[in-house]
Amino acid sequence: MRIGTAHETYAQAEALLDTNVQRFWLIAFLILLAAFPFVANQYWVYMACLVGIHIVSVTGLNILTGFTGLVSLGHAAFMAVGAYTVATLEIRVGTPFILNLIIGGLVTALAGILVGIPSLRVKGLYLAIATIAAAVILHFVFANSAFLGGTRGLSMPPATIFGYQIARPSQVYWIILPVAVLSIVGAANLFRTRIGRAFIAIRDRDISAEVLGIPLLRYKLLSFALSSFYAGVAGGLWAYFFRVVTPESFPLIYSIFFLAAVIVGGMGTILGGILGAVFMTMVPEVLKIVVGWMTPVFPNAVQFLSPVRTIVFGALIVLFLLFEPQGLAEIWRRVRRFFHLWPFRK
Amino acid sequence: MTLKLSRRSAIAIALAGTVTFGSYGAARAQDIVLGGSIPMTGVFAFAGVAINNGITDYLKIVNDAGGIHGRKIKYVFEDTAYKVDTSVAVFNKLTSQEKISLYYGDSTAFAKTINAELLRRANIIMAGASFASELNNPKEYPFQFIAGPDYTEMTGILLEYIAKTTPKAKIALVNSDTEFGRDPIAATEKRAKELGLTVVEKIVTPPTSVDVSTEVLKLRRADPDYVIFHGYILAPLPEFMSQAKQLGLKAKFMGTFWSMDNNIWAKSADVADGFMGVMPYRYYFDTEGKSPMLDQIRKMRPEYQSTGYIQGFLTAMLLVEAAKRTLADKKELTAQNMKAALNSIKDFDTGGLIGVPISIPGNTLPVGRVYQYDGKAQRMKPVSDWIDLTKK
Numbered sequence: 001m002r003i004g005t006a007h008e009t010y011a012q013a014e015a016l017l018d019t020n021v022q023r024f025w026l027i028a029f030l031i032l033l034a035a036f037p038f039v040a041n042q043y044w045v046y047m048a049c050l051v052g053i054h055i056v057s058v059t060g061l062n063i064l065t066g067f068t069g070l071v072s073l074g075h076a077a078f079m080a081v082g083a084y085t086v087a088t089l090e091i092r093v094g095t096p097f098i099l100n101l102i103i104g105g106l107v108t109a110l111a112g113i114l115v116g117i118p119s120l121r122v123k124g125l126y127l128a129i130a131t132i133a134a135a136v137i138l139h140f141v142f143a144n145s146a147f148l149g150g151t152r153g154l155s156m157p158p159a160t161i162f163g164y165q166i167a168r169p170s171q172v173y174w175i176i177l178p179v180a181v182l183s184i185v186g187a188a189n190l191f192r193t194r195i196g197r198a199f200i201a202i203r204d205r206d207i208s209a210e211v212l213g214i215p216l217l218r219y220k221l222l223s224f225a226l227s228s229f230y231a232g233v234a235g236g237l238w239a240y241f242f243r244v245v246t247p248e249s250f251p252l253i254y255s256i257f258f259l260a261a262v263i264v265g266g267m268g269t270i271l272g273g274i275l276g277a278v279f280m281t282m283v284p285e286v287l288k289i290v291v292g293w294m295t296p297v298f299p300n301a302v303q304f305l306s307p308v309r310t311i312v313f314g315a316l317i318v319l320f321l322l323f324e325p326q327g328l329a330e331i332w333r334r335v336r337r338f339f340h341l342w343p344f345r346k
Numbered sequence: 347m348t349l350k351l352s353r354r355s356a357i358a359i360a361l362a363g364t365v366t367f368g369s370y371g372a373a374r375a376q377d378i379v380l381g382g383s384i385p386m387t388g389v390f391a392f393a394g395v396a397i398n399n400g401i402t403d404y405l406k407i408v409n410d411a412g413g414i415h416g417r418k419i420k421y422v423f424e425d426t427a428y429k430v431d432t433s434v435a436v437f438n439k440l441t442s443q444e445k446i447s448l449y450y451g452d453s454t455a456f457a458k459t460i461n462a463e464l465l466r467r468a469n470i471i472m473a474g475a476s477f478a479s480e481l482n483n484p485k486e487y488p489f490q491f492i493a494g495p496d497y498t499e500m501t502g503i504l505l506e507y508i509a510k511t512t513p514k515a516k517i518a519l520v521n522s523d524t525e526f527g528r529d530p531i532a533a534t535e536k537r538a539k540e541l542g543l544t545v546v547e548k549i550v551t552p553p554t555s556v557d558v559s560t561e562v563l564k565l566r567r568a569d570p571d572y573v574i575f576h577g578y579i580l581a582p583l584p585e586f587m588s589q590a591k592q593l594g595l596k597a598k599f600m601g602t603f604w605s606m607d608n609n610i611w612a613k614s615a616d617v618a619d620g621f622m623g624v625m626p627y628r629y630y631f632d633t634e635g636k637s638p639m640l641d642q643i644r645k646m647r648p649e650y651q652s653t654g655y656i657q658g659f660l661t662a663m664l665l666v667e668a669a670k671r672t673l674a675d676k677k678e679l680t681a682q683n684m685k686a687a688l689n690s691i692k693d694f695d696t697g698g699l700i701g702v703p704i705s706i707p708g709n710t711l712p713v714g715r716v717y718q719y720d721g722k723a724q725r726m727k728p729v730s731d732w733i734d735l736t737k738k
Binding site for chain 2: 041042043046047050143150151152153155158167168169242243244246247248249284285288292302303306307309310
């Protein structure tokens, strides 16, 4: 427990933020996020949108893999389900975008339940392979369905609100930001409930959890459903952001990207999912900027250092796994601890 | 653990932030800027590096000659790793930093994704590495073009050749199960029928398939005169051809642009002997006729340059030509003006990169020629004259 945070009620003990300092910084951060599109150029706003979409998706995968201990390599395919649902609704039905996002999430949750059925019998690598198989089946359906545009996919109009088009990154930002915040708050609260604690119990020892009265199938499927709902919403946001959805938009490597984000960020922590998504999305861009700085000295820096940049990114991930297996969230906690005692601790 | 923030490091951080978030490396006001989302890493890096060299070399030639109307062409690009979200990020980044008029995109997915933004901006024309038939639609993609024939036109050129050399021939189509691979299937079937050719088999394989024995057996049963591959670079073509030869198939094997580079066949020259395909440009080593641009390329780069290089070089040439004609007409460099200028290109001499004068009435250059790989010489050699589909 931190100094000066003695809890006198259960509500205080359960609160997500337990000090005024935390609340202040959170509000300041939210104000900063709200101001961001007004001060940053289109590129940074675009990257912020991409990070936001990835945060929603990674948070979903974290619920399944980080908190429930079920490995999935089909997360990108679930995003594709959400993206196709949203694109189809937008093109063929014309329902409001918020409803489309929710339906996209629900349809994906159903797909997640179907894919999650084998999770009662198999886990670990076996479950990972089962989810890859599901992703292959989904890819086949998307590529061969004339209704979904076949291999050419679907091109969709932008989201509209009261006749106003939300097309540019600086506009889509205002959809992605609240959805990302809601998804984080939702996930954080989930683990203060019986359901969330049941997920953690299943992760820690599923047989013991069952002995304690947690129905494994129901909770494992619920975890798949929730995780897929997040993926579906992220896929829907992706569809509104890029406005072209093809079977090749969500390859297996994208699922690996999300899994890497969960691991690098810190499995089983909400903050870890956020930091992992930011790290995996932004580090390649930051490395590009570093390479760009070398251009005045080495005119062909971009050409010659691009492969090096990829190696550095890979090496960074390996180093994290070696030296900080608990992920970026643990580093963040250490930095916070340092400042809690600063300047009294040497 | 101690954290010390000196004034010097604070200034350094502030400077880094300014450079990062602000615009840097801006072009001189008069420069015309060509931007590029180029795949320098990833699965398409083999082409991206070559394309980049082609663009760089052409712009060097133009700038060394004084630019166009006294204005230099500046080239800015970044690596995309052949990922569409990164390609769009690069586009947003470069357009935030520079006033870009011309753009090179790396994929069909990028061309489709960025189209809405091109329409909104209306100040950039774009071409790229994609030859997708879908882009050959001036109504939907008014500010884009393809520096060659689209995939349907490529197979169309092959069909013209087949119909001429082997009337009523039987054809098998082998395509990868991707957007790229499936692109021309329906149109090829239609055109084959019009030309009196019969499509006897259609095979779709995973793009990275290794074991093709069942597909080769299908080919054997169909016994085609020609097999047209599309949607692959190299694998599984050598496997297909070697197994087919072992089974005694007499069919001739053909490919489209991305499987037609000379170097990719060098390591399997025996299998590749006789492999044919469509090529919109002359090869680096072609010496027939007058080709001053190829001479210049060979002077600048004495070693073999791939077909990707020529594609990048020609694309840069056409983009610059569009800007040049727009400025010559004393018009603003808007997308509409530049595309109109591009479409005014008629009987244009590419300096021998293409063996006939070219015209761009729409979004493509529907010209090409059939080459055949000579295993002994380890070179692609022309076996047809230039085929211009606009004149068919």
